[in-house]
Structures are given as structure tokens and as C-alpha cells.
Amino acid sequence: MATLDALNPSPNSSAAELSELEVGVIDFFVSAVKVLGFPKSIGEIYGMLFVSSDPLPLDTLVDRLRMSKGSASQGLKFLRTFGAVKAVYQPGDRRDHFTAELELKRLTAGFLREQIQPRLDHGEERLGRLSHLTAQLSQDAVGEFQRERVQKLERWSARSREVMPLLGSLLE
Amino acid sequence: MATLDALNPSPNSSAAELSELEVGVIDFFVSAVKVLGFPKSIGEIYGMLFVSSDPLPLDTLVDRLRMSKGSASQGLKFLRTFGAVKAVYQPGDRRDHFTAELELKRLTAGFLREQIQPRLDHGEERLGRLSHLTAQLSQDAVGEFQRERVQKLERWSARSREVMPLLGSLLE
DNA sequence: GATTTTGTTCAAGAAAAAATGAACAAAATA
């Protein structure tokens, strides 16, 4: 292979250093996903795909971001679960290639569906149990107070559920 | 003091075990604040104040939640910065007493103001620098592509800023 | 069917975040 290498000064082009702009965009997303409570690697992957004009395979992410294969694999899996990243068929290459989803509305919808909905559901289950508990509370002022507080939580929960779909329409 | 202790079977009433309902409510808030990216102790404190009919001083939080004084102090400070907890004057007690803010709209406003706004501001600064960088990009397809992507980020950022105040009105 | 390529999983290590508790400061009380 030595001879072929000589013909190509940068045999592994996918490992090229990131440009200043690329670093900036990736960094922007690293901060952004931290707000959502996701790990840095998620921001790096999405950011890299976002600045890249072509779909990229896992290898390239590993090389250019200097990230382990494990992180890249898990990160892509996670991003796919809520449609932030799509697999794109590349003719003549059997590796999967990925691009970033660019519609803010879809990204939001995926986030709400995968991250928020399940927690709201879980919260409602808990509230159901709490509500049941309040029935056994004493009939004095403290008991009455606590019953009211649990009711307030139920109103909050219901309100949150109503607001969620509205968020999507705000981004229309 | 031994004689007085004998008269009072539970001298430190603030250390009473949490009731099942109290544990449930506190647990609910611990999960809730995790969604927002806050530590457990924040949820414990807010939850405890939320189920308590009377304003509580720091000591009581430390005793009942079995939490260090440091955590309680820092947690209360944090909660006060965005108005989730208010100090209430208690006649005849020189300690500060705290209650939970109960208006969902105010809580949201505080969260947006203290947590989201600063990050949006910071993000815009970064985008300013990135936008400046794009001016120096090559005039080829890749350069054009990257300029467009940075513009897209700027639109996202502007949109996010527009949506924020609307969130408040949704909760009205 | 052996080999290479591609991607996943998961135990262990590394890094980041949170909690602790002791030292300190400030203010009230004695």
C-alpha cells in the first residue's frame, strides 16, 4: 500500500482537522443539547452532521470528532429514536450514512414524544396513587390542606399536557 | 435540660418522620426537577415546602429531609433566584421561613428568565462570531452550503426568542 | 465457509455534578 499512499497525501480524508467554522457550529450544538440534558457527544454528532453537506457514515464521525465507536453508535441510535438524524442510502457504499433533520418542528415533536411524554405519563401514575392516599388523610385542616395541594398538582399536570401540542403549532 | 426533655416525648418535632403522602409529593418533585436539569436536593426542598402548610426555616428542612446544611442553604438560594420560593416573616422567630411559590406562570417565568434567557443570549453571541466567519468562506458550493446553515441557526435562534414570551401566555 | 467490514453492547474507567461538613461571617442576645 506504500506506493498508493504516496499518490494520496491524505489517504484518510475523513480524519481531516475540523475547520474553525465546523468547530464553532459543533460547539454551538454541544451547548444547546446540554440545555436539553443530553450528553456532549450527542451535540457533537448532530453538529457535525448539521455542518456537513454530505451524509456521513459512523467511521467519519469517529475519525473527525475523535470519539469512540461506542459513543458514536449509541449517539446515533439515540438521535434516530426521535428523528433528529436520518439514515440515507448511499449508492456503492454498504455503510449507513446519516444526515441531520432540519425541521425545528419535527425536532421538537421528537423531543416531546420521546422525552417529555413518558415523564408526564409516569408523573400522572404517581399522582393517581397520591390522590388515592389523600382519601385516607385526617379531616382536619392539615388533611384538607394536603388534599388541595395534590389537586393542584393534578391541575398542573393536566395543564402541561394541554400545552405540549400547542408548542408544536407555535413552531409552525 | 433532662427534666424538660422528659416532659416532651418529641422535643425536636421538626425531625418527625415524613408521612407517606409527604414522601410521595417530594418524590414527585424530585422527578420533575430532574427534567429541568436541577439536582435532587432542589426537588426535595421545593416538594417539602409545597406539602407544608406552614413556612419552614432552614433547620427544619435539614432535619426532616436529612440533608446537609450546605445543600439546604444553596438549594434555597437557588430557588429564590427565580422566585420559586419566598421568604416569609414569622413573628417571634428570627430565622427566615420559606414557602413555595404556587403560580405555574411565575415559576415558568423565573425559569425562562434565569435559565433559558442567558443561554439564548450566549448562543446569539456565538452565532454572531460564526456569521462573521462565514464571510471568509470560499465561494464554492461548500462555502455557500455552510453560510446557509449558519443562517438557519440564526433563524432558529430568533424563533426561540419569539416563542419564549408566548409560553408565559399559554399558562395564563 | 473463511474473512473482512460494519455496527452494537456492556463492563470498567474517566469525568462531571452534587452533597457534605467544617470553617467562617454576621447578626442578635446576654
Add this chain to the structure above:
DNA sequence: TATTTTGTTCATTTTTTCTTGAACAAAATC
């Protein structure tokens, strides 16, 4: 002014979360 009460700060420890890399599986290629 000395002492006690109340609350804060911050270096250290603990806990939690993230990343790594090696072992493994699946599928394509030889």
C-alpha cells in the same frame, strides 16, 4: 463585649453520568 444563633462558603468526598474499548454479532465479500 462575649456568646449564641443563624446562615453561607467552599474544599473534599461521594454519587451519578458519560465515554471508552474490547468482545461480540450480523452481514457482505472473497
